[in-house]
Amino acid sequence: MEGAHPEILKRLAETNFIKSAGYGMDEYSEAAGSKIRKACNAPDADVFFLVGGTQTNATVIDALLRSYQGVISAETGHVNVHEAGAIEFGGHKVMALSHTDGKLSAEVIAKCLKDYQDDANHDHMVMPGMVYISQPTEYGTLYTLKELEAISKVCREHKIPLYLDGARLAYALACPVNDVELEDIARLCDVFYIGGTKCGALFGEAVVIPKQGYIPHFFTMIKQHGALLAKGRLLGIQFDTLFTDGLYKLIGENAMQAADRIRAKMRECGLELCFNSPTNQIFCIAENALAEKLMQEAEFSFWEKPDDTHTIVRCVTDWATAEEDVDALCELLESLTRK
Amino acid sequence: MEGAHPEILKRLAETNFIKSAGYGMDEYSEAAGSKIRKACNAPDADVFFLVGGTQTNATVIDALLRSYQGVISAETGHVNVHEAGAIEFGGHKVMALSHTDGKLSAEVIAKCLKDYQDDANHDHMVMPGMVYISQPTEYGTLYTLKELEAISKVCREHKIPLYLDGARLAYALACPVNDVELEDIARLCDVFYIGGTKCGALFGEAVVIPKQGYIPHFFTMIKQHGALLAKGRLLGIQFDTLFTDGLYKLIGENAMQAADRIRAKMRECGLELCFNSPTNQIFCIAENALAEKLMQEAEFSFWEKPDDTHTIVRCVTDWATAEEDVDALCELLESLTRK
């Protein structure tokens, strides 16, 4: 809801009158790419900068699939629910599988792939051509390293790419229970993106393709999807800043500290958390009246109704969440739940 | 598995050397259209002839939807499972809803439409833009008139078209328990097709649009989808024949009599039928060993495995099913189930 981390605005202002080449051919984009390659321990990776999450997902998925293939996703996956049909616009079915707290399991994926292969009529069906996961998930949960390794193994056995949507990746990386580092992702996924828009940038997502040349002509596909920013320097400057002096991790840490304080207070007040989210998204089940008040008096938003008398509401912390705002929310939680 | 009803081949041979205009502008197509309009009690209907079911579904759905809309279908709908992504190729999401024996209910559709409208983020989601049903369904079941009326009412309240896939419609119309006639379909649906390929023709499906001009430029869309037959007369002649002297119904009746005899024998032999199909598709749950024999010794095909020890197998009768084949199958059933 805010703009960007002040350091980013400062760099944009400092460099404003320096002339540079367009379309990502500038020195800032080059520097940002180098820092990302280093952070991912992927020295040969191709790195591309796009503007937003939906366009990044649509462009990557269209680039990875052939026309007769679909993308496996959790039913709750962003590509299945909240992208207005952007994947289908590119001609591909989202093959939605069941999930646990927003996560796909290696077993569910393997079963889907095996069922397809075993079906005598599979030539009449959409072929599962890749797997899409998000870290953290839409429910704020995290894949463990073991889970990610198992999914990667299934994908490689079936020779289909694994793609990870890291729109909120900073909050995963900063989460105390997380054991999946950037270099694990680069080792286990074929393509992934490091989110900027929701992690301190004005906008921007960094697509990382660990194996150089894995997607030929990806630049032209970005252009064809209308996802190529003319002044690519803006993306380069932002990611260069985010990957300098550990800023990307710092941004995550602020959000995590705020989220953990809020969760602790909720438990103290007898509120029930749900989905086991350990990251910056906080989900809470409350009786309707209390849920209503949380939405009115604080920045909670409606998530879903598990039954007629209860509501699940969500609040999200970020790089800009101020200590005094957390204090105020904690007080509100106390006053609303006091008998 | 056979060719076409002999009457159709006869007419094709008789008319072979008569010259006529291409692309459906011929006198046979005109005559067939008239007969279909009459049979449907839809004097103003537009009637178009296409070659096959998948192309008909894809062309109609693309014609009815705007780019940001999806089509509601039962999870088991042909468009969701067995069309190799033809709907997504046209840019549209198949919004798969839960079913009962292959049928959607008005309630499930209404809930989907209401949930969409109530969702505060629905501008970020695919809009449900039409409803697809099939009669008989992929499970051989039939919508009752009451059910179809309820679905039609929901669609009209929400101002979205209702489209009925009648790939096997002859077998619905000839089914003793059926109470949905062609004119009911024409009254309650916005577009539907009368199947030829699976109902005695060599190939061909007749798309009926009861309200004239409801889909402007549908001809060009047929062409764009590669679904326009150069020698449209072939379709005209076939449907003219099918709708002369009640042939279409006769074709269904033969299949129904055969199917009912087989079902009666199955019950007699203690075999368990499933999905409550009253039409020409017969589904039966058998222990694996018996199922295996049915697939080897008769023309049963694998459908699915409800558990580890049982298999659901399917057999289908049609216009060409001969009495002696039914006799043979009944004997086989007896011998296989005799203690």
Next chain:
Amino acid sequence: MEGAHPEILKRLAETNFIKSAGYGMDEYSEAAGSKIRKACNAPDADVFFLVGGTQTNATVIDALLRSYQGVISAETGHVNVHEAGAIEFGGHKVMALSHTDGKLSAEVIAKCLKDYQDDANHDHMVMPGMVYISQPTEYGTLYTLKELEAISKVCREHKIPLYLDGARLAYALACPVNDVELEDIARLCDVFYIGGTKCGALFGEAVVIPKQGYIPHFFTMIKQHGALLAKGRLLGIQFDTLFTDGLYKLIGENAMQAADRIRAKMRECGLELCFNSPTNQIFCIAENALAEKLMQEAEFSFWEKPDDTHTIVRCVTDWATAEEDVDALCELLESLTRK
């Protein structure tokens, strides 16, 4: 304008009650494939049967191109003009180049490919990804073997596929001046189709892919395009018949004899032929009044107006053109041009 060669109808009737597998897995399709492989001297070729020309072009082109590529065609190419945007529906630009009498030259193609490579901004442009030609062309003209070899050489140097649309191929093969045989086409093209619809069949086109496995999953793409005929046997039977005892060539020869008689009479009557078509399409420039009469009294159709006082009209012979019809036309030409 007629149906099919009588031999085809006869075979359809004879085989009508023989049961066979669907979707092209039948023995007739297998036999037809074998005969085509032999005729093309391409023992390993994949052969697929589709229903019509537009769907064949769209399916093949979508299968050969990646999303960021376009197809090179003559401005007059069927894919550029008369397919209602079927190629663009699949997401591809038709890159229309200048032609001579409907033919592309190797030089024009090479220039287009070189210009693309030399353009500093080519990453922002559609990449030419294949070449589409037709034999005979839309103007009835023929590529010579030398011309086809030159085009094939350019394509192979640039590693892009060459695709030949043979909608009217029988008339090329039977043309006295033709020096391009089926085996030349199979040697020089990566994909081509042998037309049935316009060459004696009820419908059907045989796609030949000389190098086995060149298009993985082509079957599923045919299904996705709605181009898979359920009763594939109908296509198998027709092509099996066309490639038995030289029927395909015979069909072409009848048309050629008729066309050559008509052209000779036209020259005798002082009528001006145009586009140098040596095949079964006859184009003639006439003063408007005469052109009008030809369209009214014979089966000439309007082609284009080269200037205000003249009209180009076209007539087409085929396998069914009877000698008495040619006699009648010749008399008409004489009477209309007699001073």
Next chain:
Amino acid sequence: MEGAHPEILKRLAETNFIKSAGYGMDEYSEAAGSKIRKACNAPDADVFFLVGGTQTNATVIDALLRSYQGVISAETGHVNVHEAGAIEFGGHKVMALSHTDGKLSAEVIAKCLKDYQDDANHDHMVMPGMVYISQPTEYGTLYTLKELEAISKVCREHKIPLYLDGARLAYALACPVNDVELEDIARLCDVFYIGGTKCGALFGEAVVIPKQGYIPHFFTMIKQHGALLAKGRLLGIQFDTLFTDGLYKLIGENAMQAADRIRAKMRECGLELCFNSPTNQIFCIAENALAEKLMQEAEFSFWEKPDDTHTIVRCVTDWATAEEDVDALCELLESLTRK
């Protein structure tokens, strides 16, 4: 090549910590919309903010066309040449017509529309469904008010929308010879966009739809195209700034003064200008050796080669072009052309 006008960066910094709603629902976007409506004298207009030009063109064109329609454009139109097939990706043909210095004429458009209507086979062809023009054109030229009125008249007679790409509109509005004001565009076009990216913003284009509700669900289509910026405020703040105190026009004026000085010096030095561009794009024909030097020693770029011994080069001024840079260029021109 630079970032943005300093006023824009200042406003972004000032508002950075103010929280606001996402996706363009913020107060800045609302304010910017109001100012644009006023500047266009279009009080009911819908105004949407997108990130870049290619995505804006693709989204608008997909929204205006039905699947069987194409977009008329000059051969030189950006949508025809430099958008990597983004229009075809949406399923539409770019119907490229001949131009004069980058401009379409009403006559050429009318002929295309009439030819389509008169063609007996037009149901087999792509229907021209809208007209795309750009102001200034890709050649820097301007439509006069009279020309724009004539084009608008043709479009309205044929009931197809007219869409104007204003990627560089600031430079048209500030051009001394221009007689087409924003309110004329709003009166004569059905949709247009006011360019930000090339006119002083970091990025951003403002789509104006003068007739409210003309494109239902445009928001969802923006999302589906991946063209919806999460932090829509960034676009709102930029356009609010550009349309405050005449900044948009000021930006154009600086560029125009610089361009006019450069053109005057070129004439003085005997250099030949081309395409009659009166705006901020300067095209010059020079002998190859001189052209080479201009590209090496100043920021000229290669445009095209009219013949073997000459080259057309281009240079572009903008809001940030400094007086001293113009001075330096003028000196260079003198020194290079001195005998």
